[in-house]
Amino acid sequence: MTRVLPGALAALLLATVFVPLGLLLARSGGSGDWLEAWRSPESRHALAGTLLTSGGASAIALALGVPFAWLIARTDVAARGALRTVVTLPSAIPPYLWTMGWIALANPRSGWLTLVVGRERLDVYGTAGIAFVLGTSALPLVVLATAAALERIDPGLEEAARLSGAGAFTTFRDVTLPLIAPATLSGGALVFVFASASFGVPYLLGVPANPPAPTLTTRIYAEVLMGEAGLARAASLSVQLLLVAVGVLAVNAFLSRAGRVRLSRGKGGSARVTALGPWRWPLSSLAWATAVAVIVLPLLAIFLTGLMPTWGQWGRLTLEHWSLVLQPRTLAAAGASALLGALAALLVGALGLAVAITRRRWLETLADAPSALPGTVLALALLVAFSRDVRFIAFERVTFVLALGNTLWLVLLSYVVKHLALGVRAASDALAQADLSLAEAARLSGAGRLRAFVDGVLPQLHGALVGAALLTFLTCVSELTMSVLLVPTGGDVLGTLLFELQSYADPASAAVIASALLLVVLSALVVQNVVARRAEARG
């Protein structure tokens, strides 16, 4: 069993990720064709769009995230815990939902904020808008990385600077900032990768913009819609997207190594809280005003759009649109999403555990890798590989036909592969921290290997695995980037339904479904919080 398992898992990953990726590269033609395709103006335009929006998103996330992280980790800012919850909220909510909120707030004709500042003065469509929405929805990546680094710094390092004659600001500039820089920049690099792989935001904000603001992902989608001829061009563009992701992730790997060196000494965990003194109320007000503006406001806008189709008509709040939730098409999409999400969560947990217990580093790396692939690239690879039936012939007689093309199974496969890293990392970290002597004790008490694992180790991994599964479920239920390429024609999942309603038909109905989705996500977060707090109280 222990000898077969790593091989079987590796074969599974090769067949579902790496072979399809190879086929995609082959499909994009020889290197000559790549250069040809990359030189075309459309392609260069799309690449520039991706780099510009992703760079902008990183800059915005860093500019907002570092001050937030400092306030949350190190100061007595008002309602600190609540502020942390609010600014880390975006990680649980799919980015295209923020987009819907911002379209309601800042579209150039009738956006609610636009009407306040004057028509046409505010325009969320275009490169700047894409960067802004992506940057704010990726805020937690910077905030969490920076706050964790701030909390881990040995307080003595900063106190030594004070005793050396440096004031509070000089200490921050000369000691704190250089120490957190690798972690913070690594968070910024992840924002870049996240933004470059994003599809919903640049599609909803870039395509209708004047002039249009294409990115690689939206360009690939457009090419795929053109059919067979577009597929080769899409494949060639996806190579660019892949290279962007790989390049930035390499920088990120370097940064996190540097960060470990800088933060490794000292006991940590005892970072001291700075009293803001007379600055407390001004800074708290500013922080809360910003958090409300970039996080609470767009969510509120979604809820209100669902209740009040025309802005300002407070007397005409209506639940009329909510009846839409009960339409058969919506229910079918919600059912499909829930089922896919639940299956994906289950498989991510089980496969993650399987990979982790082999204790093979190379296998963990192999299983981790797909999470770094832009969703568009992964989906396109699966599309290329499985659009035709795959036949396996065993013993020259029995033939298995794998007909995944154009089915929800392919969607499920993409969800599982993309999020497998969540399960692997959770199980692997929990396993590293688990007290294995419990299993040894069980074996000495007479339990067999399997029994010892189930009784001694599994209970210690339970919490981490449930957390990973829940996160997988929440992400998959609202997944858009891969679904939009893989969901069979005529079928819907929540993401694609929302996407279609928002971009072509009926923003108010989209807002209703989005509100329902938000309620589900928010209540899941509350449940998760309560469970975590109870576990903490028990432990």
Added chain:
Amino acid sequence: MTAVELLEIEKAFGPTAVVKKLSLSVREGELVALLGPSGCGKTTTLRMIAGLERPDRGRVLLSGQLVDDGATFVAPERRGLGMVFQSYAIWPHKTVFENVAYPLRLKRPTDVAGAVKQALGWVRLEAFGERRPHQLSGGQLQRVALARALVGAPKVLLLDEPLSNLDVALREELRGEIASLRAKLGTTMILVTHDQAEALALADRVAVMNRGVIEQLAPPDVVYREPATPFVAGFVGGANVLDGEVRDASFVSHGVTFPLPAGTAAQAGPGTLVVRAEDVHLGDGGPALPLEARLFMGSATEFRLALGASVLRATGPAALEARPGQAVTVRFGRAQLFSRRGT
């Protein structure tokens, strides 16, 4: 002249009082050790001198100048102090040279390089200027910390458990270096430690702290020979602290009657008898106690004798013929009695 003066300072964290009405004055050029178990308030006291912690009440003066009385507060960077931390606190993103140069850079004096070179010379690290902190050992890091704290010629050097992260050999080496540096530079120092050997070896005066108060402030030999309280006796030198009762020039503890050595000030009634292990003579008459174990400690052997439910420790010659289980007679050569009236 007084370098540091603490006047009735108090500090509580939440409901727990950590430092209670503590007063202390440190003369210029003196080395005072704050010695006590963890949680006794010694580090908090040091941090209040540094300005890293604010006292709830009381006053802190440096060279006669008020630096903290609740209303007035001089920030740590303006107090002209140096500090060495238990965790070394060497900035990992700067070289050794840059670490030591930092306090000078902030002051903008003329010859940074020369001063840094001199300070690195004090701690015998001249050749290590371009090294990165992660390339150094713990002992080297702590020497860098010493150089950095001393380079700006501080009025007072604060040492917060500077040796406790090091192994035994390094600790002794660095202890010697601190003593030589002090002889060379004459800097006033305050040393926080839980290691009595460190405090006794380095300090001019030792302040033994317990639960937020100084139980005794005296030169090391006085603290060692004449502990002011049973706690000091127990903590410094690890004396036997026996609870019992004085009856007819004898001390009764756990049902065993020990004759009091001649010259022990005794008053009938309940009391606490403090006897150092080296003052417990074995096989020389007196009550017999069963030997529980003998521990060979190198220069001496420790004998553990059962006294009721507790243990009486004695050091004696390794040659003493006694096996665990055998009874050994016990006589106290020297002892100190603390009467417990009203308890």
